[in-house]
Amino acid sequence: MLKLHYNLERVSMGLVAAIIIAASVGGIVEIAPLFTIDETVEVPDDLRPHTPLELAGREIFIREGCYACHSQMVRSLADEIDRYGPYSQAGESAYDHPMLWGSKRTGPDLARIGEKYSDEWHVRHLIDPRSVVPASIMPAYPWLLKSLDTDLLTDSLATLSRLGVPYSDEMITSAASDALAQSRPDSNETDGFRARYEERPAIRAFDGDPARLTEMDALVAYLQALGTLTVVSETVVVEVDE
Template structure:
């Protein structure tokens, strides 16, 4: 075997061909199952898509690189389940584009962080992580509280996701901007419409604590508070 490998290294084009074959086999093993994913992953009946405000927070979460240090995938290992909760189900990410699974754990996994901490805790943590977790190495994001949330592109984002199979109806798409505002303002005139479109399991409150304006902080906290709470599937006894 060593001699074969040695002889192959002497023929550059042969080595290139062998690398291509090896990479192709590995790629097929990973890609082929995706063609049957619709048959193997059953979407829970109560799985809801992210609201416009949560979706905006998810985009900011990705923009700021949070996914590089925090995975959203609890593996079926006893120590991970003891620390984070029920292992992640593929069906929970059925509407995620892109999905944020992985094993990078510079910071804790966030798959079940929703409602684990208060909005006030999240706001303080994002502005100055060491104020609430002294040993934290997480960078601070104080500008989130001072940056108005851009809601002008939300309808277009929902429309794009709808083409990928996420159940955003024409009504949800048309009211995306109004729904983002309504979720952060409990007394909003559009509140009833928002609940009608997304259900009463969705949190409605001023996530960033400022009723006078909608900021990126509201969006990020709304997104974090939704993680692990889009479906009851992981919590139903099998």
């Protein structure tokens, strides 16, 4: 075998062909299961899609590169479950395009961060991380207090709807007003937002000021939604314990 490998190394084109074949086999093994993902991943009955404001926050999360330091995947290991909560399941990310599970953790996993800390904590943490976590190495994001651009939300919801996310036509056309309504609990649009998204999404001024709609509102709304879109993980953990 070693002699064959040695002889192959002496023929550059043969070595290139062997590398291509080996990489192709590895790629097929990784990619082939994705063609059956619709049959293998069960979408929880209670899974809700992100609201327009949360979706805007998710885009900011991606834009600022937060995924490079924070995974959203609790592995089924005892120490991770003890620290972060119930392990992640594929169905929880069925409406995520792209999914943000990740594997790099410079900071803690965020899969169960929703409602773990107050909105005020998140705002302070994003503006000045060391004001709440003295040992933090996370950069500050003070520019998130600028106004949120909602012009692309309608198109974003429409695109996700084509990919199978259950946004209705009314949700799509009302995306910009629903983003505003979620951050203003006393606005006239709140009833319409509740009619479309029911009682589960939080309605409040996430940045602390209902008079403005900021990128901070959107990102905090998204963080507070992580791990709360379905209760499937809690159900599974209970069944295992029993």
